[in-house]
Amino acid sequence: MPRPDSGQPSVPGVLTAEQVAAAARSIASQQEPSGAIPWFAPIGGVPGHVDAWNHVEAAMALSVAGLTEPSRRAYEWLLTAQRPDGSWPAKWVLGEVTEPGGESNHAAYVAVGVWHELLVSGDEGFAERMWPTVRRAIEFALGLQSARGEIIWIRRPDGSPSDHALLTGCSSIYQSLRCAVALAERLGDPQPDWELSADQLGHVVAAHPEAFADKSRYSMDWYYPMLGGPVRGPAAHRRVAEHWDAFVVPGLGCRCVSDQPWVTGAETCELVLALDAVGDTARALELFESIQHLRHADGSYWTGYQFANDRHFPGDRSTYTAAAVILAADALSGTTPGATIFKEVGGRVLGPSEPADPVACGCAPATLPSPVPTGS
Structure with missing residues (x-):
């Protein structure tokens, strides 16, 4: 089913609709016959790899740009x-x-993709076909949730869980759970336990940094709690201000790592989405314009730029970077029905949540049982 004709996203003075379309075609051109979308086409004999999270992001971007057939092949x-x-x-x-x-x-993000595709296309038959896949994926992710609320980042091949959670990953899972809950309700199969899990996870992301491995050198740990939704309002604006100078290079974009002299297109555009979601649209637009120096003549985008050595680094043009550009253009322009997915889900504004179990995360003391009265 083709999406409603809402036109190509464009950001006046920054990126035209045709440039967005060219970026989408650069993604589709790298799709494998199976439908999988790798990070990049083979370079010097070295092929790009595929992972489910970036694959879903690319499928979302294809849908935004009206390339329904390759997007649906990606979901298949x-x-x-x-x-x-x-x-x-x-x-x-x-x-x-x-x-x-x-x-x-990786597993949970399929819920964001399916909810986004339902918003963009209005195709409930697609959502119903994908629902068992979403349900199994969410249950897999929640099988790694601790009593406190964080979700361990990986289950090893032998079935054992890793020993730590990641702030970026858990922030993304929070948005995924909100999308999964909305999808469940839309399809008549409500999952109230998922909502409780999302509440607990969102609270831990916002209030318990000790729950996560320290990856504070990476810009994603800075902005993802805002992008995924657990941190909004005054707390988000404080978070932006505290780390802006560590990660943002004026006129070039956002660093991937605070102590390295290179900016990346995907991180910059995700930061654009985060800033737009928390209402800092002026700086979002400024950043979006600044990263266009990575655009190639064929519409694709270089992954990053090493400004100390004045060269593109890494030396690839990645599908996930083009996808992040397209999703940011849609959010800034409000072109498709999926443009607000980083702001609200199912009519509910993304934002902080109260813990479903304050005792489990240490925010409330455990209640001791009342003493049994003795007889007189």
Whole structure:
């Protein structure tokens, strides 16, 4: 089913509708016959790998740009590649699994993709077909949730969980759970336990940094709590101000790592989405314009730029970077019905949540049982 004709996203003075379309075509051109979308086409004989999270992001961008057929092929691939436990392998190369562990945020993100596609296309038949896949994926992710609320980042090939959670991944899973809850309600199969899990997870992301491995060098740990939704309002604006100078290079974009002299297109555009979601639209537009120096003549985007050495680094033009550009253009322009997915889900504004179990995360003391009265 084709999407409603809402036109191509464009950002006046920054990116034209044709440039957005060219970016989408650059993604579709790298799609494998199976429907999988790798990070990049083979470079110097070295192929790009596939992971489910970036694959879903690319499918979303294709849908935004009106390339329905390759987008649907991408979702069909997810149906065939999902494992019985609800996960996908962490990495494939040319159709061969190279990292078999199952990452929780990779699995959960299919809910964002399916909800987004339902918004963009209005195709409930598609959503119904994907629903069992979404349900299994969410149950896999929630099988890694601790009593406190964080979700362990990977289940190893032997079935054992890793020993830590990641702030970026859990922030993404929060949005995924909100999309999964909305999808469940839309399809008449409500999942109230998922909502409780989302409440607990969102609270831990916002209030318990000790729950996560320290990855504070990476810009994603800075902006993802805002992008995924657990941190909004005054707390979000404080978070932006505290780390802006560490990560943002004026006129160039956002660093991937605070202590390295390179900016990346995907992180910059995700930061654009986060800023737009928290209401800082002026700086979002400024950043979006600044990263256009990575656009190639064919519409694709270089992954990053090493400004100390004045060269593109890494030396690839990645599908996930083009996808992030397209999704940011849609959010800034409000072109498709999916443009607000980083702001609200199912009529509910993304934002902080109260813990479903304050005792489990240490925000409330455990209640001791009342003493049994003795007889007189």
